[in-house]
Amino acid sequence: MEKKEYTLNELILEAAENPAENDFFELEKPAMLEINLKNQKILSKAGSMVAYIGNIDFKRESMLSKGLGGLLKKAISGEGASLMYASGTGKLYLADGGKKVKIIKLQDEAIFVNGNDVLALEESISNEIKMLKSVAGMVSGGLFQVRLAGSGYIAITTHGEPILLKVTPGQPVFTDPNATVAWSENLTPSIKTNITFGSFIGRGSGESFQMEFMGQGWVLVQPYEEVKYTQK
Template identity: 55%
Template sequence: MAVQSLQEFLAASKEKDASPEAFELENPHLLEVRVDGLVWAKAGAMVARKGNVKFTRQGVLEQGLGNLLKKAVSGEGMQLMKMEGEGRVYLADAGKKITLLRLAGEAIFVNGNDVLAIEAGIDNKITMMRRVAGMLSGGLFNVRLSGHGIVAITSHYQPLTLPVNAQTGPVFTDPNATVAWSGGLSPEIVADISLGTLFGRGSGESVQLKFAGDGWVVVQPYEEVVLQAKE
């Protein structure tokens, strides 16, 4: 890259105001949120802010008893923070690529670690897969997002969407590389010792997610092992 003058660098890296939306990508790895009321964001994701914005962690009553029980069983959880007031907040998550999706009544499932921010009109509910006991370290809990509004999800590098239908048959994915899938799919956890050297790491037994039906699944070119949260 050519050497830039200070003025060239400041001009090239300054914040954009190209969109009237509440969520705007400043670059593929940095999200600007225009807070005017309430927005939910991943705890610890703020890198800068302007204006009068108050931050509070998601409360016990707001999470719901079902979500709390699932967090207790899994030993992990999607820790959200509430951003309230009026101002601008800049979010990022370990340099991961950010994708903005507008939901118009649809439902999607997202890996809990890959939810960066959601507008107030989006309902979030933690879901857990069957056969959860001790099979995976980071890919067991996911979040069902539904309603009307914009959600920001993250992935390591450029994600790939694979169609799931009767013609192509089921799709099998590495849980640690699975980012999201359509709301009509219910993945199963399956194990295949013979594929232990191809899928997954750290175990001779391959644990995979099996997607069958009609929909889609998003994967990333990276196996992200999520450490258990410490309360």
């Protein structure tokens, strides 16, 4: 049961960071990512910095930026927003609307992540942005996929605790695009439409348009339909 009241000392003990932990990407709290920079650079979602200690410089990517910032700008932050580079030495704390943070250490591997759910990535991680054009206009803002590959840390966010569903040959998995967080590299999603069911429910996204995953792999789904922005 969640504690309803604290003495000041109890609050300090529970909420204080753990100084003994100094991993590069570290889960300080369920919804708080701590990044320990030692003359390093990372890329994070714009506006996700909540605090830092030390000598850390921040740089926002402009609307006309190319390369990594240009690719991820739209996928992670939406139209008109920008990304943030952080470099230097110190402790950086990131969060995104109270969503839970999951840290993944890729070891010469690759996964696909919904662009809205990428919180941070190590500079060594390569990326490629794609969009399921068939879902553009059907799901608010379309659906951007970020392929993250290589060796290093990434951090993704979820509303609540996600569930991992296994995909096997002959047993596809269907998901709501707005609840789909990530999936294994060897799966390529397609869009399945069910207009009749969607019309019956009276909604225009999740129920009438689903992502279909076929093959061998897994899909990570959160217990929440997240709509970040609306494409006009």
